[in-house]
Amino acid sequence: MIIHQFYDIGLAHASYAVIRTGKMIVIDPSRNPQPYYDFAAQHDADIVGVIETHPHADFVSSHLEIHQATNAVIYCSKLTGATYPHETFDDGDFIQLNDIKLKALNTPGHSPDSICILLENEQGKDAAIFTGDTLFVGDVGRPDLRENAGNITAKKEELAKQMYQSTRQKLMILPQNVVVYPAHGPGSLCGKNMSPDLESTIGRELRENYALQPMDEATFVNILTTDQPFVPHYFGYDVDLNKSGAPAFQQSVDAIERLNIEAPLGKDTVIIDARPKQQFRNGHLKGAINLQNGGKFETWLGSILQPTELFYLLAETESDLDMLIKKAAKIGYEQNIKAALLPLTNAKAVSRDLDLNNFKTNLDEYTIVDVRNPNEVKEGLIFKNAINIPLPELRERINEIPTDKPIVVHCAAGYRSAAASSIVDAEIQQVPVYDLGEVIIEFAESAQKC
Structure with missing residues (x-):
């Protein structure tokens, strides 16, 4: 046996x-x-x-x-x-x-x-x-x-x-x-x-x-x-898809359209840009969400997007695209990919850099958004005046974020805040939006010592 x-x-x-x-x-x-x-x-x-x-x-x-x-x-x-x-x-x-x-x-x-x-x-x-x-x-x-x-x-x-x-x-x-x-x-x-x-x-x-x-x-x-x-x-x-049975894996993956890098994209369709954060920051399509290719990509994809929501999938290389399409298929989301593509030459939007020294000395001059999950903040916020909106809820609760101060977004280690800050930046134009990124680890360690 x-x-x-x-x-x-x-x-x-x-x-x-x-x-x-x-x-x-x-x-x-x-x-x-x-x-x-x-x-x-x-x-x-x-x-x-x-x-x-x-x-x-x-x-x-x-x-x-x-x-x-x-x-x-x-x-x-x-x-x-x-x-x-x-x-x-x-x-x-x-x-x-x-x-x-x-x-x-x-x-x-x-x-x-x-x-x-x-x-x-x-x-x-x-x-x-x-x-x-x-x-x-x-x-x-x-x-x-x-x-x-x-x-x-x-x-x-x-x-x-x-x-x-x-x-x-x-x-x-x-x-x-x-x-x-x-x-x-x-x-x-x-x-x-x-x-x-x-x-x-x-x-x-x-x-x-x-x-x-x-x-x-x-x-x-x-x-x-x-x-x-x-x-x-x-x-x-x-649950419902498994109750009826999914389409054949390879056929479904192979059916996804691959777009030329200069092809026009639909204006109302979400763009998931899975490139590394720095590449995204240096130049991306306006409104794109930076959901980086990582160990939990499929889970976060299915946490940010609704099951019926169409999206474009963008990656740095063809092999990355192949991998990401298969990851999306693991949760049944390959059927929602409108098209897959490589980086566009007209991706001109750039992310702002946070003045970290100014942030550290003037925390009250920023709106801080903590996108960790409830169980992570159970013992307290890292920044006492932060607003906690978990990443899976962020797109639906974006109107809860005040727009009278610059906005700084953080998670626990930097992966989720890259996605979250791109979501907020796409929706809020009145003030700058920043990603605190991996620096949050230093703040978390300091908070634990206090």
């Missing part, structure tokens, strides 16, 4: 292949199915099944494409309301792979339709469990993503109660040596306290996971519904 984990660092997403005697099952696949085809070929195996633990919110799955390419059966809970070809997979159901079994456990909590997959080995022993977004290493799935999306919606308090029962009635009673394979690792927005480790055991989670410690249901619900990360705009969109 082979169990293999595929890990996407950008979305902190883990998917799996289970192979036994030439047959392979894929669990929670990412948007690009090619790695699963390659792995099956490497091991001379046929992909016979794809299991979806739930309709994912944070990435688009290739389950339908794999089915169409290999005729593999897609398995999911009947509660999913899936509109793609599938077989239901719920409590009591199992998939036989020669002498091993994959058994379904309904574990609502993260979503009403969540399942876990318990693997029974060739000795008839429960050996591993694929927990989807129900159980992570050091955490459990957040319960607040299905209030307005999916076949079944539920309030976060109700899902938190279901998570309490699922963990205690289904997972915590398993043998302690059962290996835990979750669908996410640290950096995912599907939980709030994940360990850097990408696998665990039931015994370790019983000892170390805060959510599995002895407590009553009310306490559990309060803990689980408090201090969860922000919810990107694209999450509900991806």
